[in-house]
Amino acid sequence: MSHTKLSDREIKVLLAILHCGLEAYAPKILDKLFEHANEKLSIGALHSALDRLEQRGLLESWMGEATKVRGGKRKKLIRVTGDGQIALSHAMHTLNAMAEGVLV
Amino acid sequence: MTNEEKISKSWTTASYDELADELDRILSNDLVDFPYSQEDVRKALWMHGLFEAAKTSKRSGQELLAKDLYHDLDILKEQAPELRGSGKLSLLFSILTFFNSENARRIIPILRHRLIPTRSKLADSLLLLVCKADDAEAATGDLLEELEKVQSRHGKWYCNFWFFWELSLLVILKGRKKLTKSVLGPLADLWKRKSS
Numbered sequence: 001m002s003h004t005k006l007s008d009r010e011i012k013v014l015l016a017i018l019h020c021g022l023e024a025y026a027p028k029i030l031d032k033l034f035e036h037a038n039e040k041l042s043i044g045a046l047h048s049a050l051d052r053l054e055q056r057g058l059l060e061s062w063m064g065e066a067t068k069v070r071g072g073k074r075k076k077l078i079r080v081t082g083d084g085q086i087a088l089s090h091a092m093h094t095l096n097a098m099a100e101g102v103l104v
Numbered sequence: 105m106t107n108e109e110k111i112s113k114s115w116t117t118a119s120y121d122e123l124a125d126e127l128d129r130i131l132s133n134d135l136v137d138f139p140y141s142q143e144d145v146r147k148a149l150w151m152h153g154l155f156e157a158a159k160t161s162k163r164s165g166q167e168l169l170a171k172d173l174y175h176d177l178d179i180l181k182e183q184a185p186e187l188r189g190s191g192k193l194s195l196l197f198s199i200l201t202f203f204n205s206e207n208a209r210r211i212i213p214i215l216r217h218r219l220i221p222t223r224s225k226l227a228d229s230l231l232l233l234v235c236k237a238d239d240a241e242a243a244t245g246d247l248l249e250e251l252e253k254v255q256s257r258h259g260k261w262y263c264n265f266w267f268f269w270e271l272s273l274l275v276i277l278k279g280r281k282k283l284t285k286s287v288l289g290p291l292a293d294l295w296k297r298k299s300s
């Protein structure tokens with residue numbers, strides 16, 4: 001299925017969202033990306049990736065409550081959908097299958 | 105309605121033009137012994153205009169400042185019994201007393217400075233050009249949250265540079281589709297029409 005193909009960055013972003021748990025939003029995802037993959041993304045690049053994944057139905061988002069931090073702006077909370085989980089496991093499985101029997 | 109309530113009501117609803125008209129009437133009819141110079145009046149009314157602009161602005165910082173200013177004004181009104189009464193005349197005196205006071209002179213530069221758009225407002229308005237309101241709000245919030253981290257790590261100068269750089273990237277990336285549609289779309293149409 002062509003629509004479930006994920007790029008390297010998309011895989012990392014999806015995994016970072018899963019690491020965040022229930023409260024996944026952009027700055028937290030950036031932190032997780034840096035923590036686990038040592039990758040520094042700009043907010044624009046992350047938002048662009050998130051928008052793309054959402055359009056493909058791999059993510060869903062909703063607006064959280066307004067808090068005093070962040071200049072009183074609401075957070076856009078993100079969750080990986082069922083399709084997203086399937087696409088991710090498919091991508092991971094493909095990588096593992098490719099790596100099998102090869103010295104890396 | 106008490107006199108004080110009437111004053112506060114007229115204070116909040118009177119416009120700059122109404123006050124200027126009232127001033128003209130007072131000066132032309134020589135109704136009262138007027139202790140202020142034309143220059144004082146001009147400055148006070150200008151400050152009042154600035155103040156009203158800040159009051160009607162949606163920025164919370166300015167609202168708080170406006171509340172502080174009004175609180176100070178109430179205290180001044182209590183301290184000057186001759187200013188009590190109803191109508192625009194007393195209102196005008198209140199404005200003059202207040203905006204010619206040392207207290208106001210200290211506050212006005214801060215107020216004027218706060219009228220310059222904040223980072224939050226700038227990011228909001230630019231992002232609203234290219235994406236939906238919810239997206240713009242969330243993206244601005246994300247940017248501000250990251251900005252705090254950058255400021256604590258690298259200091260003020262770098263954080264200013266970082267903010268403008270990230271904001272431009274965000275606007276370009278968020279508005280990529282819109283820009284393509286609105287700029288390249290008509291150009292492509294023009295090209296097609298010319299070639300056919």
